[in-house]
Amino acid sequence: HAAALITHGPASHAAESGEATSAAGWREPAARGEYARAYELLQQPGHAPLSVAELLLAADAARLSGHPDAALPYLQRVVDDHPKDSRASLAAFTLGGVLMQQLARPREAEAAYAKARALAVHSSLAQDALARQVEAAHLAGDTAHARDLADEYLKTYPDGRRVNAVRRFAGLSEQ
Numbered sequence: 001h002a003a004a005l006i007t008h009g010p011a012s013h014a015a016e017s018g019e020a021t022s023a024a025g026w027r028e029p030a031a032r033g034e035y036a037r038a039y040e041l042l043q044q045p046g047h048a049p050l051s052v053a054e055l056l057l058a059a060d061a062a063r064l065s066g067h068p069d070a071a072l073p074y075l076q077r078v079v080d081d082h083p084k085d086s087r088a089s090l091a092a093f094t095l096g097g098v099l100m101q102q103l104a105r106p107r108e109a110e111a112a113y114a115k116a117r118a119l120a121v122h123s124s125l126a127q128d129a130l131a132r133q134v135e136a137a138h139l140a141g142d143t144a145h146a147r148d149l150a151d152e153y154l155k156t157y158p159d160g161r162r163v164n165a166v167r168r169f170a171g172l173s174e175q
Helices: 010-015 017-021 027-031 035-042 052-064 068-081 088-102 106-119 124-139 143-156 163-170
Strands: none
Touching: 027 035, 027 052, 035 052, 052 068, 052 088, 068 088, 068 106, 088 106, 088 124, 106 124, 124 143, 124 163, 143 163
16 A cells, blocks of 8 residues: 655745644644654644544554554553544554564564454454464464364354465465
8 A cells, every 4th residue: 555755845944834733733734644644743743643543543544654553552541542443443453564574573463463353353364364364374484283273264154255365375285
């Protein structure tokens, strides 16, 4: 998922000084897909996201503006502080993706995907999270754990969307 980044010169900063002082200043550019500007405004004092929607939007602004490490605390807050919110599983899944794909931290990603599964017991996200757990365990070099997770996936989702990928990452022959 690629995002166009919008940069602003010094003149635009002066013109937007009123927006920069507004507590909602970062949300509008983020909602428009202007992630670099949103991330810049988000760094200013008094711009801390509070709601689940704001935390998820702030995480998007950070990761889609080239600051994936800065997205982690926002996503973790959703998971930790709002586990009963229906979006918590998506936050955990996104956390796993950032850790695995953008930050090359597969061991931590595997734990985030496990959390996504725990929070999304009855959704298709649980299936995808388990498949990603297999991949993360494989990337972390934990072959035995990858195989155990693959066995669980194949038993739970024998006709799942990711059967072939799960078999491949677990070192199992495709059938």
